[in-house]
Amino acid sequence: MQDKKCVVLVVSSLRMGGAEKVASFLANALADDYKVVLVLWSKENQFYTLDSRVQVEIVPNVYRGIFGNINRIKGLIRIFKVHQASLAISFIHQSNILAILAGKISKIPVIATEHSIYSGLNSKIWNLLRRLTYPFAKCVTTLTHKDLQHYSFLSNVCVMSNPIALEKSESKDYLQYKPYVLSAGRMIKSKHYEELLRAFSIFSKTHKDYSLLLAGDGEERERLEKQAKELGIKAVFLGRLENLYSLYCNAEFFALASYKEGLSNVLIESLMCGTPVVSYDCPYGPSEIIKHGENGYLVELGNVESLAEHFEKITSNRVTLAQNTKYIESRFGEEVVLEKWKALIQKFIV
Known part of the structure; x- marks a missing residue:
């Protein structure tokens, strides 16, 4: 039997939130067809449940600022190598930028996903890094067609809606x-x-x-x-x-x-x-x-x-x-x- 290809998902945490919910959904849904590795910066306040087949890797925040981010890039490069990654999918700007840089060094294709509006990123440094690094992603996804317009500096951008599923649960508590x-x-x-x-x-x-x-x-x-x-x-x-x-x-x-x-x-x-x-x-x-x-x-x-x-x-x-x-x-x-x-x-x- 041929080994499954490895998809690495990169998100800061699994706390309650839209991007985190999508990351957990994708990790679980892809486990049938791929070896799935989920990389987190922190395991605190985990809100979403993962399939037992999803392997979790933590890249701890040992240092602050630029040194912390360099440490995370090194951690991603190590994980890509150990798990023989075939593709990485990242969530939200900081994780996107770090994953793209690690992917560039490791020669691993990266799909970067945006989950907030383009203008919502107030940091000039992260804004600059976004413009410099996103062209190296294989694809960048946005949630809306209106936000897509802000990525005119990219040729590799598309709209990808959040997948929505509701587990039916009858409760009379409310x-x-x-x-x-x-x-x-x-x-x-x-x-x-x-x-x-x-x-x-x-x-x-x-x-x-x-x-x-x-x-x-x-x-x-x-x-x-x-x-x-x-x-x-x-x-x-x-x-x-x-x-x-x-x-x-x-x-x-x-x-x-x-x-x-x-x-x-x-x-x-x-x-x-x-x-x-x-x-x-x-x-x-x-x-x-x-x-x-x-x-x-x-x-x-x-x-x-x-x-x-x-x-x-x-x-x-x-x-x-x-x-x-x-x-x-x-x-x-x-x-x-x-x-x-x-x-x-x-x-x-x-």
């Missing part, structure tokens, strides 16, 4: 909160949950029976819990949850107040469950997912009053909006995206 609005994601500043709370506060003045359920955790959680109490709203902080299926299915609608998104997994997942969505029209993902007035609403960025008005609007049109969500499976279903990934891998694997 029925006590119905009717409720759902939001989910990391509680960090760029998600602007404080504006979501304010919008819900306005909305709840005429919809006193509604609750706001928030799934996720992060540095802003304590401050947000305090704000919710001050506003006097029925907000329930659920913490990190791996399976949101039942929450999506029983929500009246899903709401997002983020100021920047790649291709939002949670918006897609909600629509796949037949639950309409309302989101700020932030760069770049929401407008590629939401058909305004058909399966949800796009709201002017930062306009809290308009966000609250569209909460009202979505409750009045929920049934019609929900009927227009089913097409989403054919675009973002995991089997559809996995086949695209397999074709891309076959194109570049050595």
Whole structure:
């Protein structure tokens, strides 16, 4: 029997997040056809479960700054050699840059994947390194067609959506909160949950029976819990949850107040469950997912009053909006995206 070719996936960690979720999905899905090695910088806060066939390698953060990154490149070169890698797939700019450099030295083809908007990278140094190194990748993938436009300096770039799969799980734990609005994601500043709370506060003045359920955790959680109490709203902080299926299915609608998104997994997942969505029209993902007035609403960025008005609007049109969500499976279903990934891998694997 011929040995399987080795695909190495490089991601900083498996904490809760969009890129991390895709990395774990790909690692598990590719294990049938390839020897899969997953390289992490840290194993702390691992949120996603891996197939037992996936081999995990840790390249620890021994040094800070440039010396730490040189150490990681050396670690990747060693792993590529030990496992006789035929291809590497990396996730998010820092891992992309380091994997591309290690791949160039090792003569291993690298597919670099972007999971946030191009303009979201604020560091001038990392921006420069991105422009210098990305041309050496065999392919760079972006999540949206709008973000693709920023990579005009590349000839080897394509759009690759996140593969979305929902494990059906029936739970009655949250029925006590119905009717409720759902939001989910990391509680960090760029998600602007404080504006979501304010919008819900306005909305709840005429919809006193509604609750706001928030799934996720992060540095802003304590401050947000305090704000919710001050506003006097029925907000329930659920913490990190791996399976949101039942929450999506029983929500009246899903709401997002983020100021920047790649291709939002949670918006897609909600629509796949037949639950309409309302989101700020932030760069770049929401407008590629939401058909305004058909399966949800796009709201002017930062306009809290308009966000609250569209909460009202979505409750009045929920049934019609929900009927227009089913097409989403054919675009973002995991089997559809996995086949695209397999074709891309076959194109570049050595």
